[in-house]
Structures are given as structure tokens and as C-alpha cells.
Amino acid sequence: MSRNPERNDRKSGKKPAFGDRSAPRSGGPGAGAKGKPEGGPDRGGWNPNPKPKSFSDSAPRPSRAKADADNFVWGRHPVIAALANPARKGMGRLLATADRAAELERDRLANGHRIEIIEAQALDRMLPPGAVHQGLAFKVQPLEGVALEDIAGDGGVIVMLDQLTDPQNVGAIFRSALAFGAKGIVVQDRHSPALAGALAKASAGATERLPCARVTNLSRALETLADMGWRAVGLDGSAELTLEEALDERPTVLVMGSEGDGIRRLVAEHCDVLAKIPMPGGFESLNVSNAAAVALYEAHRKQSS
Structure with missing residues (x-):
């Protein structure tokens, strides 16, 4: 959200008088019972002296999408190729939007995998930011490789x-x-x-x-x-x-x-x-x-x- 110092003054039509030292400061004498404590933000306005943020000593927890990224294949071509791979038979969780599910069923591309229909926005949340999934994702273990x-x-x-x-x-x-x-x-x-x-x-x-x-x-x-x-x-x-x-x-x-x-x-x-x-x-x-x-x-x- 953008921070606009004029936002709270639009109803009155007045501009904020930043150079007027006679105006009572928020939380100071004359601020009234509703005044904010010193250093706190004015209601929606820009605060030049914000309170310091407290930080936890513990390491930040990785997002679930990032942790699971290696277990997902997404996008139309990668998922269809994975479904056709005999090494994937009988494994994985196939997620598709309604239109993609209809395509898989029409063209018989699921190869025995059960399709779970999911909204595109829900699929966005399951995958890493920016993942272009095209309405298809397949949650599987990474391939082991060959000798x-x-x-x-x-x-x-x-x-x-x-x-x-x-x-x-x-x-x-x-x-x-x-x-x-x-x-x-x-x-x-x-x-x-x-x-x-x-x-x-x-x-x-x-x-x-x-x-x-x-x-x-x-x-x-x-x-x-x-x-x-x-x-x-x-x-x-x-x-x-x-x-x-x-x-x-x-x-x-x-x-x-x-x-x-x-x-x-x-x-x-x-x-x-x-x-x-x-x-x-x-x-x-x-x-x-x-x-x-x-x-x-x-x-x-x-x-x-």
C-alpha cells in the first residue's frame, strides 16, 4: 500500500502544515484523549519517528511453497510429459483447474492418475511466487536418475x-x-x-x-x-x-x-x-x-x- 501524507487531509481540503511548529504533536500536550503515544503513527499518515521493530532471534521459517518446490512439476508441457513417463505411474497428486481437467480427460492424458480440480488462485498459493503453472501441477518425488x-x-x-x-x-x-x-x-x-x-x-x-x-x-x-x-x-x-x-x-x-x-x-x-x-x-x-x-x-x- 502506498503511503500518501495527504491522504488524511482530503476530506477537509486542507494541506498538511509540516512547517507549523505551533500545531499540537500527536500524543503531546493538547492532543486529546485520542492522541497516539509519541513515536506512533498518525492515523494512516507518514510517521517520521516510527517505533523500532522487534526481531525474533530465531531463523525465519521458509514458506511452504518454497520448501515443496522440488516436489512439484508445473506447467502444461512438463506435467503432460510427467504423466506420460512410465516411472511416474501410480504416484503423485495431480492438480488441475476445471478447464485443464476437461482437457486431460478429453485427450486421455491423465494415464490413470486421479485429477483433483482446484481454483487457479489456490494453485498460485501452493507453488513458488511467479510459477507459471497454466492450470496444472503434479506433486511427485524427484526422479532418481539412471546408472x-x-x-x-x-x-x-x-x-x-x-x-x-x-x-x-x-x-x-x-x-x-x-x-x-x-x-x-x-x-x-x-x-x-x-x-x-x-x-x-x-x-x-x-x-x-x-x-x-x-x-x-x-x-x-x-x-x-x-x-x-x-x-x-x-x-x-x-x-x-x-x-x-x-x-x-x-x-x-x-x-x-x-x-x-x-x-x-x-x-x-x-x-x-x-x-x-x-x-x-x-x-x-x-x-x-x-x-x-x-x-x-x-x-x-x-x-x-
């Missing part, structure tokens, strides 16, 4: 993310990886967001269709992949080789580092080669999800030629 060997059997391209924590970036990389036919994503278990919430929304449902391996140690994972015939190409803006020069038709792991720190030293040492994306426009760098899309396109082109 590294499950995505490394047939060659192709794998994307490895070294401590990328921004859900929007990771979700966008999932979306690009699925679009360009990658076999899967590898992340470090302790330093990666859950495959739900804002990440699932940014992926447009790709997290439900593209396998993800969560490993304890990325360097050891690269050693395992090397033993299986995979070649690791790390993206580094200061590298000597360009991406086109570094890539070939062999099974390839594209290693992407965080925007701030890039690939960590030990992970970089386990890459067969480091490569950069040439930028003739002179701009220093791309967003990591955009860089991943460029790298995935180039890797797919090399392997298809």
Missing part, C-alpha cells in the same frame, strides 16, 4: 554439467540436449538441482524423457566413460582449439562448466581436449545454456557427416 552405464552403451553425445546450479540454465540444457538427440545428461549429485520445479518448467518436459545420471565424482565418471570408448571435450573460452576442430565422429562427452568458474581444474584435466566457440562478433561469452545448444548442434553435425 552412468545405462546412457553410455550406444555412442553418440552425452552432456556433463560441472556444478551448474541455476534451474533455468539446467532446464534449458535438457531441452536442447533432447532436441539434438543426446543420449543423456550427467551431473554431480551434491551440486545439482532436483529435476522438478523451475528446472522441469524450463525443460518443457525434457527431464521426463532424457535420462540423467547423478554421480558422486565427475572425474571418476569421465574415467569410466573413457574406458568405454568415450572422448571428453570440455568447453573453455580460453582454449586454443575451436569446437569444430576438436570434435569428430567418435562418442563424445561435452563437458560444460558453471558460468562463473567454468570447468573445475581436476575435471578439465580429465578431458581429452578443451575447445572454445569462436565469436567473430567480439562479444566475450554466451550464456551456458546457449553455449550448450551451439555445442550440441556442432557435435550432432560432426557425427552425422
Whole structure:
């Protein structure tokens, strides 16, 4: 609510006389029985000397929506993809507005899940602020992931993310990886967001269709992949080789580092080669999800030629 110092004077048509020292102060002599104690706010007016607020020593309690965010998938494409995922069968709580519930039933998209009809405003309160749910939300446990060997059997391209924590970036990389036919994503278990919430929304449902391996140690994972015939190409803006020069038709792991720190030293040492994306426009760098899309396109082109 805006604080307007003239608000209380509109009925009388008078302007507040801030410079009139002869006027009785609220709570002071002559203020009358209804006067406020000194330091208290005048009725709706601006108070230049507010009472100090008392603060609790205990830590603030997180909102329920924030605490539950990792257990929700929201938005039309992510929810429909989750409902179609066999790993989700028989689990979760499906929430939908009346029009979305009718769509799910008409097109037989619920896949056996019972639909709970809910008002859009109630759904807003259940989800994090700003969540664009489009009238659909699915409360489930995050996906567990698959074993590294499950995505490394047939060659192709794998994307490895070294401590990328921004859900929007990771979700966008999932979306690009699925679009360009990658076999899967590898992340470090302790330093990666859950495959739900804002990440699932940014992926447009790709997290439900593209396998993800969560490993304890990325360097050891690269050693395992090397033993299986995979070649690791790390993206580094200061590298000597360009991406086109570094890539070939062999099974390839594209290693992407965080925007701030890039690939960590030990992970970089386990890459067969480091490569950069040439930028003739002179701009220093791309967003990591955009860089991943460029790298995935180039890797797919090399392997298809």
C-alpha cells in the first residue's frame, strides 16, 4: 500500500502544515484523549519517528511453497510429459483447474492418475511466487536418475554439467540436449538441482524423457566413460582449439562448466581436449545454456557427416 501524507487531509481540503511548529504533536500536550503515544503513527499518515521493530532471534521459517518446490512439476508441457513417463505411474497428486481437467480427460492424458480440480488462485498459493503453472501441477518425488552405464552403451553425445546450479540454465540444457538427440545428461549429485520445479518448467518436459545420471565424482565418471570408448571435450573460452576442430565422429562427452568458474581444474584435466566457440562478433561469452545448444548442434553435425 502506498503511503500518501495527504491522504488524511482530503476530506477537509486542507494541506498538511509540516512547517507549523505551533500545531499540537500527536500524543503531546493538547492532543486529546485520542492522541497516539509519541513515536506512533498518525492515523494512516507518514510517521517520521516510527517505533523500532522487534526481531525474533530465531531463523525465519521458509514458506511452504518454497520448501515443496522440488516436489512439484508445473506447467502444461512438463506435467503432460510427467504423466506420460512410465516411472511416474501410480504416484503423485495431480492438480488441475476445471478447464485443464476437461482437457486431460478429453485427450486421455491423465494415464490413470486421479485429477483433483482446484481454483487457479489456490494453485498460485501452493507453488513458488511467479510459477507459471497454466492450470496444472503434479506433486511427485524427484526422479532418481539412471546408472552412468545405462546412457553410455550406444555412442553418440552425452552432456556433463560441472556444478551448474541455476534451474533455468539446467532446464534449458535438457531441452536442447533432447532436441539434438543426446543420449543423456550427467551431473554431480551434491551440486545439482532436483529435476522438478523451475528446472522441469524450463525443460518443457525434457527431464521426463532424457535420462540423467547423478554421480558422486565427475572425474571418476569421465574415467569410466573413457574406458568405454568415450572422448571428453570440455568447453573453455580460453582454449586454443575451436569446437569444430576438436570434435569428430567418435562418442563424445561435452563437458560444460558453471558460468562463473567454468570447468573445475581436476575435471578439465580429465578431458581429452578443451575447445572454445569462436565469436567473430567480439562479444566475450554466451550464456551456458546457449553455449550448450551451439555445442550440441556442432557435435550432432560432426557425427552425422
